[in-house]
Amino acid sequence: MNRASTSEEEPRWLTEEEQRVWRSYVHAATLLEDHMDRQLQRDAGMPHVYYGLLVRLSESPQRRLRMTELAMHAKITRSRLSHAIARLEKNSWVRREDCPDDKRGQFAVLTEQGTEVLRRAAPGHVTAVRNAVFDRLTPEQQKALGEAMQIIAEGLQPNEAGADLPWLR
Amino acid sequence: MNRASTSEEEPRWLTEEEQRVWRSYVHAATLLEDHMDRQLQRDAGMPHVYYGLLVRLSESPQRRLRMTELAMHAKITRSRLSHAIARLEKNSWVRREDCPDDKRGQFAVLTEQGTEVLRRAAPGHVTAVRNAVFDRLTPEQQKALGEAMQIIAEGLQPNEAGADLPWLR
């Protein structure tokens, strides 16, 4: 049943057109991620992923989230999150707190200073996103992009199909 | 003139809809990159970027490219490429060669073994891309995705607009 996935059979190669699409995608995704990383590194002293963590915390009740929950939202491993939070803790942008209900548990809590950093970095970030993406695409193109990515994401969701579960490995 | 870009002025925040699009994008892009990295790491013993380097070399005349050229195509810094090639050289998948015309220059050359690794890894990779992307999108959606990403990439091209030049920094 799973023979096809590991066999030597000739796969269905990508057509010219599919290749163009895939390469455009990889190309743009690389450039975009680089761009955001650099912008945030310059303006806020952290990479895009870290910024995402702070944003997520800022939107959570009590501006706090359990480690695993945060990792799931951010789609990163718990290990990576541990390291990241350690770094953010050094910056005093995040603080850890024990979970009363579960003695194994930890909360990551956004500090005042973290909130402040976010407040100052947000405008530049939105502007960067707008310049790079929304100012260049028609509303239809934006919609189409969103839909396509949505579908792709669904296919890679760790639930269903029991594929790889980054944060559960 | 450049005041707006660094001032404290209120930016045009993203609308609800724009946010949804942007988050879908980031979400899917993260998942996808993770997925490819893991697939290639498992099946070919290298991350996606390294695989891209080998592919690019395999498509080049004489299966070789100058370091800077390769870095540009791959959109990575020369430094990063140096390290990457060093690693690939240890695997004997790539070999360095001096450039006769320019004594500063180096070619990265895909070896026989590199070619072989590529040959064995390619089917799995195409299949992974197909499963994750093309099997899930209609031809129209594929086209739209390609176009949107194409436009975004153009806006981030290092040439014109003299923005940041990753490999020239």
Place this chain on the structure above:
DNA sequence: AGAGGCTCATTGAAAATTAAACCAAACTGA
């Protein structure tokens, strides 16, 4: 010829990420 400024590429150290091992607490079932 040779001073000065690029360009090509590498290096070494620091930061970030991944992979795997690990510990402690919580749960499960006999």
Place this chain on the structure above:
DNA sequence: TCAGTTTGGTTTAATTTTCAATGAGCCTCT
């Protein structure tokens, strides 16, 4: 109750990436 398993999270080491500095060769201009 207690052995075995799962869950939550950290730790260590290895790999990869970034950052800043360096050096050698090319190019231009005088």
